[in-house]
Amino acid sequence: MSAIRYELIKTCAQTGARLGRVHTPHGTIDTPTFMPVGTQASVKGMSPEELKSLNAQIILSNTYHLFLRPGHELVREAGGLHKFMNWDRAILTDSGGFQVFSLAEMRKIREEGVEFRSHLNGDKLFLSPEVATEVQNALGSDIMMAFDECPPYPAEYEYVKQSTERTTRWAERCLKAHARPHDQGLFAIVQGGMHKDLRRQSALDLTSLDFPGYAMGGLSVGEPKHLMYEMLEETVPLLPSGKPRYLMGVGSPDALIEGSIRGIDMFDCVLPTRIARNGTAMTSQGRLVVKNAKYTSDFGPLDPECSCYACRNYSRAYIRHLIRADEMFGLRLTSIHNLHFLVHLMEQVREAIREDRLRDFRDEFFEKYGMAHN
Ligand SMILES: CNc1nc2c(CC[C@H]3O[C@@H](OC)[C@H](OC)[C@@H]3O)c3nc(N)[nH]c(=O)c3cc2[nH]1
C-alpha cells in the first residue's frame, strides 16, 4: 500500500480543475490546496496551533537547509521532523534541487551529483539522488521530492535537454534509494524549461516510472506567467489523473486560480510570509502596504472581508505602528492574515469547483482584486 493515495472527487464542468483529497500517514489534504512554506522547520513566526487555526493541512520544509543546519542525523535522533517541530499533520520536503542551484556557491554538477560549498560557512558538501533521498528518509516527511536540477531561466535548449534527461536518471536513482516507500511518498519533478517537446519527454519518461505524485518544476523562475501557463497546458494532460499534481513555488492569488483551472492540485510559495516582513497584506481588493502613511489613523482591519485573528482584533493603524517600530508581533499579524488569505482562497476555489463555476469565480475575483498583479 503506497503511503500517498489520491482520491479524485470531481472535475469542474466549466474548467479542467479537480476537487480531490490526498491521503497521507499524517492526515488528509483537500485539494486544490496551498501549502505554507517552513523552509527551516518553521513557518516563519507561526506556531503549529496558529497554523491549525487557519486550517493548514500540510506544510513544506527543505532538504538543503536542514541538511546544512541542524543536519538530518540530529532530526532523525529527535524522532523525525514531525516530532522535532511538533507538527502532527502532513509535511512535504523539497529535495534541495532548487537551493543547491540557487543558494550554494561554487557548485559543480556531475552525473553522480552536485558538489557545492555551504552558503552558511563555506563547507564543501555533496548532494546526490541517494543523499537527498537518505536525508528525506531521516526527516520522515510524508511527501519527498526527487533530487532534480531546476535549470535557470532563460537557458539554452541543449543545456535544458541534457539537464532534463539527467533529472530523469536522477529520479530513477531516488526510487531505488528510497528506504521507506510504505511510509513516505516520493514525487517526481517534471522539467523541460520552456520547451514543449522537452516538457512532453520529461513527463512521459517520469510517468513510465510510476511515482505516487508528480510536480511541475522549472517554473516560476522569472518567466512571464503566460509561458508558465502554456507549459502547464502542454504537460499536465500527460500526467495520470489518479495522482496529485504539484506546481512548485507558486504563488500569487491569480496564479493559484489559473493553476487550479489547468489541473494543478498542490501549490507552495514563500510570498505570504515574505511580503509580510515588509508589511504588505493580500486583501480581497488587491495588495495593501500597511506601512504607508495613509493608514496612520485607519482603525479598520487589514481586510474588512477577512475573518482571521488579525482582522478580528487589530487595526491597520496598530499593525502599521508595529511594523514601523520593528515589533515582531507586526509581521506575525501580517503573516497570519496572508496565510489565512491564501488558505481561504483555496477553500473558495474548492467550493467553486464543487459548484462547477470556477471560471466565473476567477472573473469575479480578478475584477475585485483589480488584477493588481503580484
Ligand atoms: C519560487 N519558484 C520556484 N520554487 C521552486 C522550487 C521550490 C523551492 C523551495 O525552496 C523553498 O522556498 C524558497 C521551499 O522549500 C520548502 C520551496 O519548496 C523548486 N524545487 C525543486 N526541487 N525543483 C524545481 O524545479 C523548483 C522550481 C521552483 N520554482
Ligand SMILES: [Zn+2]
Ligand atoms: Zn485577515
